[in-house]
Amino acid sequence: MNLFKRWISSPQPALNGMRLGPEEHEDTNPLMLQFFTWDTKHPTLSWWKHFEEEIPRLAAMGFTQVWLPPPNKAADRDGRGYDAYDLWDLGEFDQKGSIPTRWGSRSEFLSACKVAKEHNVDILIDAVLNHKLGGDRCEAFNAVPVNSQNRLKVDGKPRQIEGWTAFDFPGRNGKYSAFRWNQSHFTALDWDHKTQTKAIYRIEGPGHKGWSKNVDKELGNYDYLLGIDIDHRHPAVQEDLKNWGSWILDTSGAVGFRIDAIKHIDHKFLVNWISQLRRTPNRSKMFAVAEYWSGDVSLILPYVKAFKGQAAFFDVPLHMNLHNASKHYSRYDLRTVMNLSLAKLRPRDAVTFVDNHDTVEGQSLESWVGSHFKTQAYALILLRPEGYPCVFYGDLYPNSECSPDDITRSNLEKLINARKMYAYGPLTDYPHDKNCVGFVRAGNEKHCGCAVILSNREDHDDNFVHSIRMNVGSHHAGCSFKSILSDGGHVEIDKEGWGVFTCFPNSASVWVRE
Missing domain, CATH: 2.40.30.140 (Elongation Factor Tu (Ef-tu); domain 3)
Structure with missing residues (x-):
């Protein structure tokens, strides 16, 4: 850990100065959703129309920001936008064999953005600036x-x-x-x-x-x-990309960017591009998260320093820890799952995630977290305080590409609600053993907190149950806690705030005050 000391202390953490949702959400935990997978399409609607219809539900669930796919015209008629042809064409002009993009027309895109704003959900634009x-x-x-x-x-x-x-x-x-x-x-x-x-x-x-x-x-x-x-050093290129950045925010009402493939882009240009956009009135808290794809946190930390707090970074090292935990089952030591992650070393620079469009099986960065560990993985990023979590569409919605089972999707919805309602206050860890860990969020004056246990034990003994004695605070003395991921189960809290919480093997349990 001494190797990283010089990176941990500087610079100013990016998330501290960014908008993570409208002011109406300031008292609740912010939450991002990636609203697409690589191949998925809606059977009857354009993607933008599908998103628009989902906005009320997403707002009610507690999502404060949505990362949308690149809205620009692609080189291919069915391209996702990462094959960027014209950033200024949002599905308005007859180019590359189509007027709409894969995702829909300009008017549909702007209509969805308008509805999102009306429901206090921020839009993030996927900026493809490398090529x-x-x-x-x-x-x-x-x-x-x-x-x-x-x-x-x-x-x-x-x-x-x-x-x-x-x-x-x-x-x-x-x-x-x-x-x-x-x-x-x-x-x-x-x-x-x-x-x-x-x-x-x-x-x-x-x-x-x-x-x-x-x-x-x-x-x-x-x-x-x-x-x-x-070539991001060319003055005319810099001017056009700066103009586009301002134009897309003004046109869509979006509040920031997910920036694609930054390890290939001149980082001095990117820092200047972001800082210039932030100097525009009412954009001082513009959101920016950068994709630097590496599981080695020692390679990301110099970029964190170079960006000087101008952008947060996706926590690929934590994702790879979750993937490895999934791949190695009970052989993986859960007590180490946060080690050498950005969330551990620079929590206010980390955007955490379980999976995304690139990690799906068969994709270029395949590193899928299996369904047997998906609930535990989401419990870690949604209910702990480190980082700013992003939920993946492929885990939340039925789709042929990722195929989340009903139990996984149901558990994810319950965890999202638990983040909104309970996961507040200081964290206390209970690293019980290699295959079972717990943690407690103490809560605050508006939220009661929660107790969480995670297991990756493979066990065929139907009678085995993990148990960890954890303290939820003396203010809960004499109260009872209930399980929200499974039916039944109650824990009585003693006068000092202690209770014995349980969890079945290879699962997660979340306990809240009744």
């Missing part, structure tokens, strides 16, 4: 092939190639932004149309500066990820 795809024309320019495993190593001589680097947006025809992209605005691409060759080519020539030095050092230099890689 573009689906160029309108080829251009000829000089480039050099580089090694895919070490981008600092050249794999051949410079040559003239042709790339789809001209973005004219003819369907939009200059509306909202007159900026048109060409090869001078990019650093690299992975396709030479002239020779029909796939490789990573770093663009060379006047104005090109090579790879950015302010990116992740994986693969030597991880500036290039996919598609046509944007």
Whole structure:
């Protein structure tokens, strides 16, 4: 732990200065929902219309923010938006074979955003700023092939190639932004149309500066990820992306961003981009969470410092702990599940999650948390105070991609309600043994608190039950606590606030005052 001391003390925690929900929710725990999976579609409605119809229910459940999929026009007609073609087209123009995006039309998107605001639910925009795809024309320019495993190593001589680097947006025809992209605005691409060759080519020539030095050092230099890689050092690029950021917030009424793939983007640009947007009136608390995908917290902490409190970070290390706990069953020591996580080391910089669209089985970052551990995982992120939790649509709604069983979904809904109603106040841990841990939230003047036990024990003895003696506070003396995840069960609290709480193997139990 001494290794991390210099990172833990600085900078100012990001979440402390951010809006986590409308003012109406200031007295309740904030909660984010990722409202999409990778493949899911509604059978009869556009995605935006589906979201709009769900807003009243989500607001009643206690969600204060919703992270929506990228609303921009994709390179492919059915693209999710991560194949970003035109950030300024929200499903308004006939481009790439369609007027609407995969998710719906501009009017449907804005209608859903309006309804969300009316129900005191904040909208977060997924900002895909690293790359573009689906160029309108080829251009000829000089480039050099580089090694895919070490981008600092050249794999051949410079040559003239042709790339789809001209973005004219003819369907939009200059509306909202007159900026048109060409090869001078990019650093690299992975396709030479002239020779029909796939490789990573770093663009060379006047104005090109090579790879950015302010990116992740994986693969030597991880500036290039996919598609046509944007050069964030170019003044015209900076101006257009800054204008877009302000425009999308004004247009949609959104309060902030989820920023995609930041390890590949010049972090000095991103810090400046966020801080510039925050200098606009009424945006000083604009929300921002960055996706830096690594299970190694020692790689994320330098980024936390570099961002100077301008963005929170998804707690991928904690997700990987939950995945490993799921994968190893009773062999995993539950007492270590929070270790080396961002939530443990920098809790007010951590956005915690169990799964997302990339971790689903078959996806590029597959690391799914199995259903046998899903309730325990959500109990950890929803009922503990560390971090700001994000629930995944794939766990909350019936869908063919993730297939949550009825018990898991029911338990998740109960845990969401427990977060809203009970999970407040100081935390006390009870690390009982390798396969059973407990913790207590003491509550506050408005909320009674709760006692939680988690088990990953595989046991075929129907008579075995975990029990942990925990203190819920002397103000509960003489009261009875009930279980909210299962029927029946009562715990009497003695005069000093102690009670013996129980949990079945391989499950979770949450106890609250009757």
